[in-house]
Amino acid sequence: MSGAAFIAVDWGTTNRRAYRVEHGRATAAVRDSLGVLSVSGDAFPAKIEALRAELGPLPMLLAGMVGSNRGWVDARYVPAPASAADLAAGLVSPCENVFIVPGVCRDLADRPDVMRGEEVQFLGAVAEGLAPPDALLCQPGTHAKWAIMHDGKLADFTTAMTGEMFALLKDHSLIGSEMQGEGKADAEFRRGVEDSTRADLLSSLFAVRAGSVLGRRAAGTAAAYVSGLLIGTDCRARLKSGQTVYLLAEGRLARLYAIAIAMADATCIPVDSETAFIAGITRIWDALS
Structure with a gap:
């Protein structure tokens, strides 16, 4: 679907950011406090159509907590190391022309870990040249994420509360x-x-x-x-x-x-x-x- 316009949604626990993306650039945006915890499971389709009414009748790609077991559909996790292609291969579609990005997990006995939403930004930072292919990235917040990138992939990560x-x-x-x-x-x-x-x-x-x-x-x-x-x-x-x-x-x-x-x-x-x-x-x- 390279080059085709779509709506991208960063849908977190308490906030939501939605963009109409054309040729890799955001041409319109909606930002609000409609996080997944404020939406009941059967109300998501209506919220999707409301976004399309504002941003256009386009297919949608959702990331973040919308794909968790507290969101719309549990999109599970792909194991690290993970690339954009790995995430694309794990997409879940709850309805026609709507896709949800899986999270990334570190499924090891010594220190299991998961992330959902931040992986898109970490991979994007490298893809856009904002960080080198081998780098340490940090996204602080309620649960601070520290990501180790290797050859442009999300190789490992740690979450701190x-x-x-x-x-x-x-x-x-x-x-x-x-x-x-x-x-x-x-x-x-x-x-x-x-x-x-x-x-x-x-x-x-x-x-x-x-x-x-x-x-x-x-x-x-x-x-x-x-x-x-x-x-x-x-x-x-x-x-x-x-x-x-x-x-x-x-x-x-x-x-x-x-x-x-x-x-x-x-x-x-x-x-x-x-x-x-x-x-x-x-x-x-x-x-x-």
Whole structure:
């Protein structure tokens, strides 16, 4: 189907991005908060037709959590190493002219792992020349993904529950009342990143409480510090001194990870995630026979 126009949808848990793609470029877009958790199983066909009403009567290629067991149809996983052609071979079609991209798994006893949606962006970043064929890529978030690319394929990856751990600590832990607001890219964040070098995360987290009780921690600084501890721990577990990481993020999260990566004596190169998604989903579309 190389060259044919289609609608590409990055359909996540809480958000959705849809694009009309023509000749490898997005010519129109719809962005909203209609994630899969807000759509019942039998309502997906109607949502598909509503997108077509806005973007055109075209075939559709969907990626992300829409293909999970919490989405429309479980599209399963293909094993790493995986290419765009491997993903195209594993597409699932829930109805005519609609296809769902499978996720990628690491099905090994020592550390099983799965991803769904990020694989399109990682493969697209390499395909578009935003990252080299052999590279380390990172997409931070609720579940931060670190991908090792080899010869342009997604060879291996690791998921870290960095963002989810921050949310759990803030909402359900003893130190949560200290963690007002979001982590900022300030001196307290840097201090948290530095303290992550102790490799004693659990003790450092309790010290947030102890520091407050003893009057050693200023009010309003805990969120940034804890963010630094978690992101610093995440980055130091993945990086070697002098390494380069290609970062698919934007805004505050991009700034936080860029600081932590630099403090780990590594180099951070930003990658536009939307451009990477369009490139990756186009490669999968072109691989359809």
